[in-house]
Amino acid sequence: MPVDDEINFTILSVPDIHPEIPFKSPVLRAEYFSFILTKEGSGEYNLGDNTFPFGNRSIYFTNPGHIKSYELFSSKEAQIIMLTEKFLQENVHPQIYNEFPFLLAEIVPPNEQTETEFKELEMLFDQVGFEFKNNSKYKDKIIGNMILVLLMKIKEWFWANYNPLVEGEHNSRIVKSFKRTLESEFKKILGDKQGQVNLQAQYFAERLNLHPNYLNSVLKNKTGRTLSDWISQRTLSVSKSLLVDSSLSLKEISYLLGYSEPTHFSRFFKKNTKLSPRAFRAAHKSP
Structure with missing residues (x-):
């Protein structure tokens, strides 16, 4: 009720x-x-x-x-x-x-x-x-x-x-499950590059049947990184790979990563690398 x-x-x-x-x-x-x-x-x-x-x-x-x-x-x-x-x-x-x-x-x-x-x-x-x-x-x-x-x-x-030992064992399983879920989400675009990832905290919490605050607390206590940190760092890693190893446009990469506008993706990327996506691609792309 x-x-x-x-x-x-x-x-x-x-x-x-x-x-x-x-x-x-x-x-x-x-x-x-x-x-x-x-x-x-x-x-x-x-x-x-x-x-x-x-x-x-x-x-x-x-x-x-x-x-x-x-x-x-x-x-x-x-x-x-x-x-x-x-x-x-x-x-x-x-x-x-x-x-x-x-x-x-x-x-x-x-x-x-x-x-x-x-x-x-x-x-x-x-x-x-x-x-x-x-x-x-x-x-x-x-x-x-x-x-x-x-x-x-x-x-x-x-x-x-x-009993903190019971919770500790449970939390370790949660961390492993989260990592698997995060990777499975990015496989959507690292494979055939046809899917679009969902990088919302609520989405991962629901996938694991957990409260978002609890998932964040477990990750922070067990790994030292928050839920947002995990998502951001993996997003950054995958975006670098797509910029260097694919011919996808910035608009296509932004879409695959779940951004509604390329400018949002560019802002995220530059904040974390000090380079725009175009500049990063130009600096790392093989001739």
């Missing part, structure tokens, strides 16, 4: 939206964050090749871009908060991922809380639900402050048990 269109936020009772138990969801890709608090219930969350069982007094969250499914074996009392990145940035913290980097993590199992900890989270969810039903003109900010407290609690309790 999508979040509210107006404020990019909603909170729901899980038994209300899934009255028939057991329930097995289809595989889905959500474009919002989910925080699921289960007071009494059990089931499994499936994320890629990982299956995470959960039970009473547990909390679990997923971020945008996840390919996931879930199965409910029982669900007597549980709540789910769904909110967008936009809501978090506008009402919780403008640099949300700097303050709470765990929101970008891909593999985080459900966390079972002590009775005392769970009561604190339950009170927070209940208060968020109460404010969500109010018509206060400050509703978004009030809820945003409560979500801030929720994130602080998760950071304190949940994140302490995070």
